[in-house]
Amino acid sequence: MPESGMAYWLPLASMALMGLAVLVYVVLDGYDLGVGILLRHAHADEDKDLMIAAIGPFWDANETWLVLGIGLLLVAFPLAHGVILGALYLPVTAMLFGLILRGVAFDFRVKARAHHKPWWNRAFHAGSLIAALAQGAMLGLYITGFRDDAWGVLFAAVVALGLCAGYALLGAAWLILKTEGALQRLAVRWARGALGLTAVGVAAVSLATPLVSRRVFDKWFSWPELVFLAPIPLATMLLFFGCAYWLQRLPARLAQGDERGAGRLFAAAATIFALAFCGLAYSLFPYLVVDRIDLWQAASAPESLAAVLIGVAIVLPTIAGYTLYAYRVFRGKATALHYH
């Protein structure tokens, strides 16, 4: 590990950017995958249309963050990219199938013959579910350093379900924001169901991470780090209770036309993801593959990192700017999608 200078800072900055891209991806595509997961629970065809309309203008751009995250891994840490994606070959393939299925189903469902629509709806749901489960399994396997014994697989399965629930929570929170009436009340019910399962997933990851390696355990449970880190789990727990409380009161508030709780719920769910992400990043740092490859070992030449980072520094604020603009254009409640 280089002590200082460009060879030290450039990989670190690339790592931070990659982390940011992945976090933004998880929250943004999380809500639209979540809506896909929940699609099966809506009964009326109009409700399904409206759910899809709530994510229609955004999903393309949301998925681009995945390409940026995986692109930065490929560009900045080619060694780790090969190892990680090689070890995760099957779940990655499953995820790609899921993403392909839902991406095309989104467009086909309204363009194909009317009696094919239920099939494309099913494909959209199945694709979203497969992608979310596969991403959870990838995360689970990644945390354990690709353990493929029974415990490793069991853990990956728990994380897969937890991440699915987390996405469903984000999706439900998004729907509460973007819909009204009966569908909105339905979304509140979905959010309640997803909240508990998400908590189980977050708890499982938090408990398992220190057990994976002695090094991570020491990082968490040594003095005085324990005190500095305590806010992360405490804040997470507080947010879970906060969400449960708001969800309790939300139906009454919405009935009075008070929408404030809706935005709060989405923000809280996104913050839970961000906190879990920070905890995980702290545990694993500076390793890209648990206790095997650190970020300096895996990094590309400083010149190449600089070439990418200069571009990122200029372009990312622009991207943030026009993304915010697009969200502003489509602010408010979702309406049926028309090409005019």
Add this chain to the structure above:
Amino acid sequence: MPDAVLLARIQFAANITFHILFPAISIALGWVLLFFKLRFNHTGAACWMDAYRFWIKVFALTFALGVVSGITMSFQFGTNWPGFMLTVGNVAGPLLAYEVLTAFFLEATFLGIMLFGMRRVTPRVHTLATLLVALGTTVSAFWILALNSWMHTPAGFEMREGKAYVTSWIEVIFNPSFPFRFTHMLLASGLTVSFLLAGVSAYRWLRGDRQPEVSTGLRIGVYLAALLIPLQMLVGDLHGLNTLQHQPAKIAAMEGLWQTGASVPAVLFGWPDALARRTDFEIAIPGLASLYLTHSLQGEVRGLDAFPEHPPVLPVFLAFRVMVGMGLMMLLVSWSAAWQLYRRGEPGRGLARVLVGMTFAGWVALVAGWYTTEIGRQPWLVHGVLKTADAAGPAAASTVALSLTLYLLLYAALILAYVSVLFYLARKAGDEPETMDMPEVQTPQPVLPSTTPPPARPRDEGGADA
């Protein structure tokens, strides 16, 4: 069971072939949509807006397929070719990163506004969103073609301890084959879209759909094709000369030229036999290849015997002939159709059928051309720098075989769905006109088969049926 390298290559080829079909349409269709939009802004004529509304559906569908297959590509660089990034990652990485940063986000974000925001933003902003989406698709092609050209004619780097380090980004991006390849690709996209426009419009026209947007689409498609095809032939020739300079073994394989010699013939058709190192059933024109490769009838061209390693001859030889054959057919059909449209204002039914048959002619030519150049680069992945076999990943053959089978099934189903939905949209648009200000009575006018006897000539050429 074939080895993992071959399977990895087939899988990557399958993915990139599937992927390229959709950007090939969205690159040029983005600009065509902008053109429709600008014409509408300028003239206020409903046919432009109707054409815009019909083709934006096709664009949305195409774009979605391009996005999802593109995401697959970004993963397969690592899973199938880890050696590629380890050796030339310092070059390839930033080019790919800049594609994502400058193109992907731009097109994906403004696509939402372009598709669904027409009533939420001012007309000016909506036109701007259309422009930015078109720009995004083209910028994306710019970076990808820069990287792909670099793999054929690498420049602006030095090798240290087995890894490529960039010495000049300008030389990397504007490497010797880039200008030709980029132009060739953009024109290919333009031709793909013009035959798509012409084919789908001719299909609607044949079904008796006489809405103004149908003849608009037909005219734009046919005239654009007639304009672009000679340009494409010129650029293709220049690209070939550039290849002769930098990758002579590829040219030798394309021409099926086993022995070096002066005054070499152009082989119109034949069947190269790699074991006997000769071409069977050859039909050739003496001296012609020397003429177009060296611009002299006596010019010497190096044959495959001059190269210790050369690409597999058969696929390169055949793919090249498919591409050129499609190009010639495009020339013949587009010029005949342009002539008919110019003379009579509408196409003959025979030629209209040929146009329907050639709806996806661009795809065939594009994929054949892509195979010519990519297989022609073998055994190199990066010419003179990295062999394909040295870049393959450790994934087991059985794993790759399983995922490859699933991919092929999925891709076949999706292409089928895409093509059938495209024609379904065309039928639906004819059945229920969407325009408010166009009364439905205008639609019918059944076609009278007796009025315009189809000219026999183009029909004979129309070997490619839908």
